[in-house]
Structure formats: structure tokens, C-alpha cells
Amino acid sequence: MATFIRFTAPLFCFFFLFSLFSHQTMSQPQHMATFCDDRLSDNFTQTSSYKANRETLLSSLRDRSSLGTYSNATIGLSPDTVYGMFLCRGDLTKTSCSDCVKTATLEITKNNNCTSRKTALIFYEECMVRYSNVSFFTLVELDGPYVAKYSLATFPTSLFSSFQQTLSNKVEQLIILIASKSSLSASTPYYVKDISRVNELEGSYTLDTVVQCSPDLDPANCGVCLRLVVKGLSGCCTNARFAQFYLSKCFLKYDTTGLPTSQSPSGSSSINVMKGEHNICPRL
Numbered sequence: 001m002a003t004f005i006r007f008t009a010p011l012f013c014f015f016f017l018f019s020l021f022s023h024q025t026m027s028q029p030q031h032m033a034t035f036c037d038d039r040l041s042d043n044f045t046q047t048s049s050y051k052a053n054r055e056t057l058l059s060s061l062r063d064r065s066s067l068g069t070y071s072n073a074t075i076g077l078s079p080d081t082v083y084g085m086f087l088c089r090g091d092l093t094k095t096s097c098s099d100c101v102k103t104a105t106l107e108i109t110k111n112n113n114c115t116s117r118k119t120a121l122i123f124y125e126e127c128m129v130r131y132s133n134v135s136f137f138t139l140v141e142l143d144g145p146y147v148a149k150y151s152l153a154t155f156p157t158s159l160f161s162s163f164q165q166t167l168s169n170k171v172e173q174l175i176i177l178i179a180s181k182s183s184l185s186a187s188t189p190y191y192v193k194d195i196s197r198v199n200e201l202e203g204s205y206t207l208d209t210v211v212q213c214s215p216d217l218d219p220a221n222c223g224v225c226l227r228l229v230v231k232g233l234s235g236c237c238t239n240a241r242f243a244q245f246y247l248s249k250c251f252l253k254y255d256t257t258g259l260p261t262s263q264s265p266s267g268s269s270s271i272n273v274m275k276g277e278h279n280i281c282p283r284l
Helices: 050-062 094-110 156-183 219-236
Strands: 012-016 031-037 072-075 082-088 120-124 127-132 147-149 192-199 201-212 242-247 250-257 271-276
Touching: 012 201, 031 094, 031 147, 031 201, 031 271, 050 072, 050 082, 050 094, 050 127, 082 094, 094 120, 094 127, 147 219, 156 201, 156 219, 156 250, 219 242, 219 250
Parallel strands: none
Antiparallel strands: 012 031, 031 120, 072 082, 082 127, 120 127, 147 242, 147 271, 192 201, 201 250, 242 250
């Protein structure tokens, strides 16, 4: 049975940085958004045991980041226990994963709004890192933070409806496939990439789809998380030719090639980034 943890509306304040296509080198992790617990009751002092435990936890995650794409850790005793994890995109090299996690664990404490917060989550295109005073392991966060990055270039109107069904069907296929890759003994647990040729009467194109879940989820919760992603996409970017959608426990990316060229409002290569706290993207 799927298990959920729900975030209340005031729980997070959002500190967001647009991550557009730029001239930065590929080796530099691309920051997307940082989320911090906004409740004053969940602050800690700079001399507290919680702060020391947080630093130990982040150091441990940095050390483990060269070993694989995922790790979690628990440091300290109650009431100062800190839970943390990182998850790298499954197609990264060990070096790229480690570079991203090291950057994220340092930057998450430099954010002035997160310095004294007991809960924080930072998204990069390549990885995410989070810590909290409450365990989030094995849980799907029904109303947790999300980040969406998508192309402003859109599908031709004639293909729009059929593409939505094609993408939904493809994700369902990959949810079944990803269950076989849930073991931590797999080289890249819970990561599947698929490239398919889609032939329609109105036109043909190639659909490149990637799905990934955090290995602490069971297969049922992985499926729940990915279906939330599809639902989130329907609220922000259903007709985008390219999109990435990040939740705290799963990720979906798709790209299409071979379609007729169309122009977005700001040019066909323009990218938009959105963030929020619910699984349906609000319009900004």
C-alpha cells in the first residue's frame, strides 16, 4: 500500500533561481531551486547539537557520493537527529554525481534563508540533496516541493491530444519496467531510459523518455510518485516539446525530435522553469 507524507501550505518558503540555458560548462551543476522550512519553531541555534549533526551528515553524504547515485544517512540522537539523502540523475558518471552532491551540500548551508532551518531541500539538474529533523525515508510526499523545466516550443495542434496519451502510456510501461530495477544491487537502481519512434497520421517523431525514483521507495510508491509527476506535467507544460519534472522522490524527463520547427514566444530554444509545493503546477 502506498504511504504518503503531506506538507502543510506554510511549511516551506521558496527561494528560487531560474536555471536557463547558459554558457556555463557542462561540469558545473545547474542549480534550479532551494526549499527551506519556514516555521520558526524549526530553527536551530549555531551552537546546537542539531547544527553539528547536520554538518556531520552533509560531510557523510559528500563522502558517499563517489560510490553511487543514491545514499541516505541518519546522524545523532533525538531530539537532534538529522536525516539526509542525495539522489543523482542515473546517467551521470560517478565524478559528475560526486561533484554535484559536493556542490549541493555546501550551497544548501550558504543560503541565508536555510542557515538555521531544520529542513531543507536543494535541486540541481544533476542531483538533489535534502535533510530534515523528521524521517522522510520510504515516503512519497503528496504535496511536497517540485521543480519543472520545459521548452516554450510547443507541439503542433494536430498532435497535441495524441501525444498526451502516448506519454502517459509510455510512463505506465516504464513504471512496470522500473520495478525490476529497484534493487540497490543494480548498477543504477530505479532508473530507466527509453527511446521510441512514434508514428501518427499527422506526423512522426522520436520520444526520448527517462524516469527515475529514489531507491528508498518500494515499487508501488515509485509508481505513485511517477504518476504524480505526470499529473504535475498536465498542470504546467502539457504541450511542451521538452520537459523535466522533479519531485523530492522521483524524476521524469522527456524530449521529442523530428517534429516540424515551431517558434516559442521568445524563440524556439527558450526554456521556462517553475517551482512550487503542490503536485499541480500553478500558473505564474
